[in-house]
Amino acid sequence: MSQVVSLWEAFAQVPDPRDSQGRRHPLPAVLALTAVAILSGARSLYAIAQFGRDRGKSFAAALGFTRDVPPCCATLHYLFAALDRKAFERAIRRWTSRWDAAGWESVSLDGKTLRGTQGHEVPGVHLLAAYAHEAKLVLDQIPVDAKTNEHKAALEMLNLIPLENKLVMGDAMFCQRDLSQKIRKKRGHWLWPVKANQPDLLETLTDAFATDGVSPLGAKARRRRASNRRGHHQSARSHRNTHVDAQHRAAGLRRLA
Numbered sequence: 001m002s003q004v005v006s007l008w009e010a011f012a013q014v015p016d017p018r019d020s021q022g023r024r025h026p027l028p029a030v031l032a033l034t035a036v037a038i039l040s041g042a043r044s045l046y047a048i049a050q051f052g053r054d055r056g057k058s059f060a061a062a063l064g065f066t067r068d069v070p071p072c073c074a075t076l077h078y079l080f081a082a083l084d085r086k087a088f089e090r091a092i093r094r095w096t097s098r099w100d101a102a103g104w105e106s107v108s109l110d111g112k113t114l115r116g117t118q119g120h121e122v123p124g125v126h127l128l129a130a131y132a133h134e135a136k137l138v139l140d141q142i143p144v145d146a147k148t149n150e151h152k153a154a155l156e157m158l159n160l161i162p163l164e165n166k167l168v169m170g171d172a173m174f175c176q177r178d179l180s181q182k183i184r185k186k187r188g189h190w191l192w193p194v195k196a197n198q199p200d201l202l203e204t205l206t207d208a209f210a211t212d213g214v215s216p217l218g219a220k221a222r223r224r225r226a227s228n229r230r231g232h233h234q235s236a237r238s239h240r241n242t243h244v245d246a247q248h249r250a251a252g253l254r255r256l257a
Contacts, residue, residue, distance in 0.1 A: 008032055008064065010095035017082035025171045029064035030079060031088075033071075036063070045080075048074040065196050089140070093160075103231060104134035107161065109170035128153040130161045154179055163188030172197065
């Protein structure tokens with residue numbers, strides 16, 4: 001069983017990309033400040049920096065800062081631009097591992113564009129997240145860049161999260177054979193909605209659940225489908241009759257001429 005670590009200890013495992021000379025603030029303290037500020041409503045680097053400076057020396061010391069004044073906005077900008085994202089995600093994953101066996105049974109895959117990342121020149125950061133409902137926890141998240149899509153990112157995500165005896169859910173875009181096979185291979189289960197973008201599969205499932213005894217709506221669905229077929233046939237017959245009548249009228253007009 002892996003050792004339980006605090007969030008600050010997890011931050012301490014992230015490699016510091018800065019040169020040791022001139023380094024003013026410990027990286028775990030900077031990351032802790034960022035986490036607390038965001039949880040308190042900060043939505044920009046400026047707001048994070050101001051949040052730390054507004055709370056004084058004792059707050060800074062409690063987070064692990066060795067100086068009285070926390071970092072400014074520019075320091076945060078250059079630090080986060082150089083930070084190893086994958087190493088940061090591994091550290092967070094280790095911190096959240098305490099909940100991996102906490103009784104959760106289902107996980108949802110969902111893609112979102114982060115708030116505050118949209119700009120006129122730089123596209124918003126789009127992430128695919130795996131959210132465990134019972135634990136109220138994001139197990140992992142990975143970026144979805146312009147060269148791929150959520151389907152391909154989900155294949156990568158399935159390598160990062162525990163799936164045995166877990167139910168994986170998502171929207172219709174995840175209803176793909178390779179995703180379902182990978183989940184089953186890892187002894188998990190899946191539940192996908194099927195929509196009109198997969199018409200053959202939708203019709204097959206509709207026919208299967210229209211069988212008596214399979215669904216309480218089976219008889220109703222069967223009657224609705226039969227009614228739709230009759231309507232289609234009647235429409236086609238009416239179209240043929242109209243076409244024949246038009247031909248007869250045209251012939252009569254030619255005789256009159």
